[in-house]
Amino acid sequence: MSTPGASAGQAGASTGSANQAGAVGQAGASTGSANEAGSADQWPLWEVFVRAGRGLSHVHVGSLHAPDAELAVRNARDLYTRRGEGVSIWVVPADAVTTSDPDAKGAFFESPAGKNYRHAVYYTKSEGVKHL
DSSP, X not given: OOOTTSOXXXXXXXXXXXXXXXXXXXXXXXXXXXXXXXXXXXXXXXXXXXXXXXXXXXXXXXXXXXXXXXXXXXXXXXXXXXXSOOSEEEEEEGGGOOOOXXXXXXXXXXXXXXXXXXXXXXXXXXXXXXXX
């Protein structure tokens, strides 16, 4: 089993269960590691985004724990693109993500009066443009 003190090569070479890679399942559901109680030696949480093909957007696919960004990208590759379904991976520290309040969605997402032109319903799709 990998420990927080393990070198990047040792932790990255792990091919066992998700707990050995320090992984957390989709939507932040914990996989049950021994450090789950919030101890100070637990690796930071990283949010993972994968782009399935060129020209497409990155999509959030899950979360994982890793000691640094390089190992987070390696672990994300092993966990979320095993079947070659991605061409690009982004990892972002979970602490760096800022969200809106779901309870205030009405006022937050309300379109300002008189600015309907911002909505794409007034525009037509150009020929030859994919993924629009």
